[in-house]
Amino acid sequence: MDDRKERLSAEQRYVRLSSTRQQFLDIARDCAKLTLPYLLPPSGHSNGVYLPTPWQSVGAKGVNVMASKLMLALFPINQTFFKLQINDGQLAKDPELDMKARSEIDTVLSKMERVVMQNIAETADRVIISQAMRHLVTTGNALLFMGNKGLKMYPLDRYVVNRDGDGNVIEIVTLEAVPREQLPDEFQMSGDMMPGNHVGEGGGGNVTGDLIINPDLDEAALYTWVTLENGRWSWYQEVDGKPLPNTESSAPKNSTPWIPLRFQMVDGESYGRGRVEEFLGDLRSLDSLMQSIVEGSSAAAKVVFLVSPSSTTKPKQLAEAHNGTVIQGRPDEVGVVQVGKTADFKTAYDMINMLTQRLSDAFLSLNVRDSERTTAEEIRSTKSELDEQLGGIYSSLTIELLTPYLNRKLSDLQRKKELPKLPKDLVFPTVVAGLSGVGRGQDLQALTGFIQTLGQTIGPDKIPTFVNLEEFTKRLATSAGIDQLNLIKTAQERQQEQQAAQQAAQQQSLMDQAGQIAGSPVMDPSKNPGILEQIPNANAPQEAGSTPQRGAAG
DSSP states (O other): OHHHHHHOOHHHHHHHHHHHHHHHHHHHHHHHHHSOGGGSOOTTOOTTOOOOOOSOSHHHHHHHHHHHHHHHHHSOTTSOSEEEEEOHHHHTTOTTOOHHHHHHHHHHHHHHHHHHHHHHHHSSHHHHHHHHHHHHHHHSEEEEEEETTEEEEEOGGGEEEEEOTTSOEEEEEEEEEEEGGGSOGGGOSOOSOOTTOBTTTTTTSOOTTSOBOOGGGTEEEEEEEEEEETTEEEEEEEETTEEOTTOOEEEEGGGOSEEEEESBOOTTOSSOBOHHHHTHHHHHHHHHHHHHHHHHHHHHHOOOEEEOTTOSSOHHHHHHOOTTOOOOOOGGGEEEOOOOOHHHHHHHHHHHHHHHHHHHHHTTOOOOOOOTTOOHHHHHHHHHHHHHTTHHHHHHHIIIIIHHHHHHHHHHHHHTTSSOOOOTTTEEEEEOSTHHHHHHHHHHHHHHHHHHHHHHHHOGGGHHHHSOHHHHHHHHHHHTTOOOTTTSOOHHHHHHHHHHHHHHHHHHHHHHHHHHHHTSGGGOTTTOTTHHHHSTTSSSOOOTTOOOOOOTTO
16 A cells, blocks of 8 residues: 555545546436535536526425434434443353442443433534435435544545445545645645646546635645555545645544445445435436426416407507406407416326325335324334334444444543543443334334233233233333333332331331320320329330330220
């Protein structure tokens, strides 16, 4: 790799890798044009130029809905998307570790999880990842960089990537425009770029449709070349074919800040395919039909009067007449232009409704039948069915997004000493969102259905006879994604509370009995003067907390 760096600049490498990206970039721009054009503007687009506007909004709504579903599934609100778990195999080697120590370890790990989630909440990571989700649904690709200044996203026209035969990333080159005033002094002079030229024309090729560097604004093309060498990621930056000083850096392979994402993986391709591309034909048909309906409706709404040339009605009088004005003329001499395309419009309208329904299903919009008998169970079933359709997407994003994001976040917090280093082979992070979240939803539905069926079959009062309620409660909390720590009482805690309640009840019973005896007429000395002589030690002072003794009258 070092020899290749000596032969090629980062710009030249970017140009070479751009050739394999061009077909993906073209189809991604077509997808963005029909959904959210600002995600990936047309080739050569610059600031101040109007973007194309689709004739329909179904594509934009579908992208936003699906991106939101992915975001909430991968990064659920008020829940952690990962768990720090203890390796039970390692704990089995230490017989001295009891349940109390295990509970204390779980408490510490839970606090560490909250530290990570608090750090995420204090940054703009969710905003950037949400933006990346829209790019994934539309273009199928996005690149995230977890730098010291926060999370940053590169769209498809700002980076190139190279993968090996197994789909693993081995090389990334990014491109961005920076003001030259932010560069060192030796880079203040502009290079050989001519106004309006695309990046790459000065360094070994023409990169069609990439970022346009405007020398009039004193901008420069900044390249970042990332390579995998000897199990570590290393990168540096260059401008005008020369490396920038103090920009070389590296990171371990398992905690890299560079996270290239794909929506749908295709074997042998370095780039992914988006959801919009899978239904691009329907979107094109819908957009074309909507354009015809809108333009046809506009023509049909236009009112034009025709006056016979031999008519006594004057066109000027007709045009200037107000509502209720009386003029001379015959009704049969004046007519109205009619389009007469109502039947054709209905055919197009029916087709639009069918395409809209298909695209809504494709982008997982929740559409339930409009009926008075629609139940909440039907809505939950429809939602669950839609979530299950994303199972494959959750699997790929768990591997390519959640796992490297979590590893890098833990590494950064440990490097800043905000988190202690995790004991090797004893504690390991596990992602519990995405596909695992869908599995928990299925478990929750199965558990609730089981207990309801069992209650209807044998009766609710007999359920504890056949079901371990403690284990059922734990599984129910797990399937709902609820942290069980210090929430569900153990059998020992319940037994202690039951014993304490029994002792309190016995003590209260004794006190009640003593009060009843003391208040009876037999125990009243004024009515029964000899009662005190019948009670042993009645006149002696009693110790605090002692129980009065019952006499013969009791």
